Every structure is written in structure tokens, then in C-alpha cells.
Amino acid sequence: xxxxxxxxxxxxxxxxxxxxxxxxxxxxxxxxxxxxxxxxxxxxxxxxxxxxxxxxxxxxxxxxxxxxxxxxxxxxxxxxxxxxxxxxxxxxxxxxxxxxxxxxxxxxxxxxxxxxxxxxxxxxxxxxxxxxxxxxxxxxxxxxxxxxxxxxxxxxxxxxxxxxxxxxxxxxxxxxxxxxxxxxxxxxxxxxxxxxxxxxxxxxxxxxxxxxxxxxxxxxxxxxxxxxxxxxxxxxxxxxxxxxxxxxxxxxxxxxxxxxxxxxxxxxxxxxxxxxxxxxxxxxxxxxxxxxxxxxxxxxxxxxxxxxxxxxxxxxxxxxxxxxxxxxxxxxxxxxxxxxxxxxxxxxxxxxxxxxxxxxxxxxxxxxxxxxxxxxxxxxxxxxxxxxxxx
Amino acid sequence: xxxxxxxxxxxxxxxxxxxxxxxxxxxxxxxxxxxxxxxxxxxxxxxxxxxxxxxxxxxxxxxxxxxxxxxxxxxxxxxxxxxxxxxxxxxxxxxxxxxxxxxxxxxxxxxxxx
Numbered sequence: 001x002x003x004x005x006x007x008x009x010x011x012x013x014x015x016x017x018x019x020x021x022x023x024x025x026x027x028x029x030x031x032x033x034x035x036x037x038x039x040x041x042x043x044x045x046x047x048x049x050x051x052x053x054x055x056x057x058x059x060x061x062x063x064x065x066x067x068x069x070x071x072x073x074x075x076x077x078x079x080x081x082x083x084x085x086x087x088x089x090x091x092x093x094x095x096x097x098x099x100x101x102x103x104x105x106x107x108x109x110x111x112x113x114x115x116x117x118x119x120x121x122x123x124x125x126x127x128x129x130x131x132x133x134x135x136x137x138x139x140x141x142x143x144x145x146x147x148x149x150x151x152x153x154x155x156x157x158x159x160x161x162x163x164x165x166x167x168x169x170x171x172x173x174x175x176x177x178x179x180x181x182x183x184x185x186x187x188x189x190x191x192x193x194x195x196x197x198x199x200x201x202x203x204x205x206x207x208x209x210x211x212x213x214x215x216x217x218x219x220x221x222x223x224x225x226x227x228x229x230x231x232x233x234x235x236x237x238x239x240x241x242x243x244x245x246x247x248x249x250x251x252x253x254x255x256x257x258x259x260x261x262x263x264x265x266x267x268x269x270x271x272x273x274x275x276x277x278x279x280x281x282x283x284x285x286x287x288x289x290x291x292x293x294x295x296x297x298x299x300x301x302x303x304x305x306x307x308x309x310x311x312x313x314x315x316x317x318x319x320x321x322x323x324x325x326x327x328x329x330x331x332x333x334x335x336x337x338x339x340x341x342x343x344x345x346x347x348x349x350x351x352x353x354x355x356x357x358x359x360x361x362x363x364x365x366x367x368x369x370x371x372x373x374x375x376x377x378x379x380x381x382x383x384x385x386x387x388x389x390x391x
Numbered sequence: 392x393x394x395x396x397x398x399x400x401x402x403x404x405x406x407x408x409x410x411x412x413x414x415x416x417x418x419x420x421x422x423x424x425x426x427x428x429x430x431x432x433x434x435x436x437x438x439x440x441x442x443x444x445x446x447x448x449x450x451x452x453x454x455x456x457x458x459x460x461x462x463x464x465x466x467x468x469x470x471x472x473x474x475x476x477x478x479x480x481x482x483x484x485x486x487x488x489x490x491x492x493x494x495x496x497x498x499x500x501x502x503x504x505x
Contacts, residue, residue: 198447200447200448200451201414201447201448202414255455257447278482280481298480298482299483300484301447301450301482304451304454305487328446331474332446344477
């Protein structure tokens, strides 16, 4: 080992240096604490054997400085002591000394102390190497997750602003990537298919299924039945879709299942057809009466139960009506406005307060007034809210 | 995870002494329940009256337990209330599970169907 011997007595330095060299170590010397401290800055010593009482900085002071500094390697500190009394040893331990050796130095004792030192130094080295490896792995995973989050966000659709409808959304995963997703697409100019999905659990495993569904559901024509999506066959399509998707997910044999609102908006006939599959109750703003209604329809989640049956729900809309679907992630948070959980009646009241705003304003209010910035940074579950306003 | 079993004749009353059942303990809950079933407990009352929160992964675990039970026996869930009961209703799982209010009601259920 590379050892620094610090002692103000020249004869002691020479004796210890000689003994340690005899034991096969690489030894430098310093004349006091200050000199030792200076030498420590230039060399990677693994062990310091230091006298206690010295001019300038003493052994205790040197030890304290070493412990307060951040050397890349652990430095094992042995204090030489001619003093007796437990109080003194205690102050040595408190300063950060690892061991003590008595003066005058004796070869067998030094050998025993250095064996202990070797064990600790080896252990510290292994730990340090493992820490570096762990740190590297952690950074790599972190970086991967940040990229995955970007990919996931990039696959979400742009907000809509067409002749028929305007949409806005909020999406924030709990840990980088989330199990929530949503999408919409138009199989014909006056038809819009949409879904809001929450895969059970969250994190990487949920998000893999969620991304796979997000990108594939639009194209798996079989899930919608055989004929193309048209005005005359869309009313029952949500239930059929849920039924077929349920079969598909049950066959996947994953531990995950999902809740969703899947719907089709018929702009020509002014109908919304949707299926509720265990997803939180959507909110409906009726422009004529200026009232907000919670659509209390219950349904089986998808992929949880092979015998599940589904029902399509139908609703006429008029200009100015709004339809808001969201995942249950919101309900695990306490509102910044009244410190109550955003669930049940409290959640309704929160929506009710902002129902008159545009969909953009609604989404903006949710992220800026319901939840604090700190809450948004560490959500307990994925959060997704999708709002439509009919024109 | 704190689960207590008490036996009463052929019934096994399993009390879940937790206030939250979420992703952090759902797998353990599922494993312990599956073991209890594999050990030959076929008439089970699962008392979840202490639960004040349950998330989607736990509902998945509950269904897995129900599936593990299959046709070998019967499980009655007692004491679901508040948001826990809401979750059962929202997902229509109140139709799949036999839900009762108290463990006494559950015992009554087994007496009547015996």
C-alpha cells in the first residue's frame, strides 16, 4: 500500500518508515500535519500513520481535514498514541481515525494494524468500483427513459381545431413513461374515432403495452368488425371494439389490463357513441343549460375478465357542448385549491368551476391551479385528460 | 403486508390489515392469497374493511385471486366502502365478486348457500 507517515520526531519517522518498508509498503514521510496535508494533495495515499501531538496541525486536525475533504479513494487513518485514557481515544474516533497504534512503534503491532487497513482499503476500492458501475448504469437508464418519454409524447396527436371540433389535452406520466395513452383519428371527414386508455400499473412495463396499443389500435381493423367505419354502423361499434379488444388482451396473458373510454363521434348526425370500460366517469358540459354532468356509466375493464360484456352509450351533442375524458391518475392528488383529494364530488366541483372556459383554458387551469409544480413533477400515477368542444 | 387468518368451522376469515392496497404490495397480496387457496382454504371471507384506497393493479390482483379460486371454492369480499366500493362499481366488478357489508353477513351467506 502507499502509506504516508507523519511525525515531527525525525528518529520516529525513520524507524516507522523502515518498519513499513520492511513489510513491503511504499512509504513517504511528512514532518507535521501541514506538511502531511500538502503531500496528501499530490499523492494517492491509501493509509496515513500519524503522530498525535505535533506543531502546526496535529494528528486530530489532519484526520478531520481528510474526512471533510473529498478524496477519490478512502484514506485509512492510524493515530499513533503514547497517551493513555479512553477520552483521548474517543476524540480520535470522533475525528474520523480508523485505528490506533502505540508508541514506540513495534513491527508486529504495525503489521496487525496494516492488515486491517488492507481489508478496509480493498473493500472500499471494490465498493467504489461498484458505485461507479451503478452510477453509469443509472445514468444510462435515466437517459433512455428521458428519450422514451420524448418518443411517447411525440406519438400523441396534435390538438384538433377543425370545422367540427376543437380538442385540448394534458398528459403527464408518473415516471418518465406512462401506461396512459390516448389518440384520435378520422376514418371519414365527418367521423372521429377517439380513445383514452389507462393500462393498469405504471412505469416501463405498462408503457410498452400502452405504446403498442396507441400505435396499433387505429390500424387493427378487425377490432372494429369487418365493414369499414360508416355512419350507419358506428352506433354499436364501441361495444364491439371493446369486446374484441378484451378478447385480444386476455389472450396476451400479461398481468396488465386496461380501462378506457372508446368512442366515435358522428359529426353529421351529431352523435357521440362510446363505451365505458372501467374508466372514470366522463364529464359533459351542456351549453344550452350551462350545466355540467358526470356521465355515471359503469363497465368492465378490458383484458381483466374474459366473460366481460360491453354496452355502447349514445349521446346527442349541440354546438358548444364539451366532453371530457380522463384517467384516474388525477384522483390520487390533493387539490392545491382545497387540499382535498381530486375524487368523486370534489373532482366534479373542480370541473364545475372551470366548465365555461374553452377546452384550452380548461386544460390550462387544471395544470396550473389544481396541481402545484411540485405535484406535477412527482405524480403518483399517470395523468391524462382529453377534452373536446363541439362546433 | 399484514394478513390475518382466523378459522371458523370450514370458513377462513382473512383480514387485510392495510389501509392502502396499491402497486407496491399488490403482487405480495396476490401471492399470499394464492398460497392460502393452495393450502386448501376453499371457503374464504376476505375482509377489506380497513382499506381506504385501492388502485388498478390491486383490482387486477383481486381478480387473479378470484380466478385462482376457480370452481374449487367460494370467496366473499366483505367491508368494501368509500372509494374502494366505488372502484368495484365503476369497473362492474361488483357483479363479478360477491360483496357484502360485514363478515357476519358473509358467514350468513355461507350458511344460506350451504
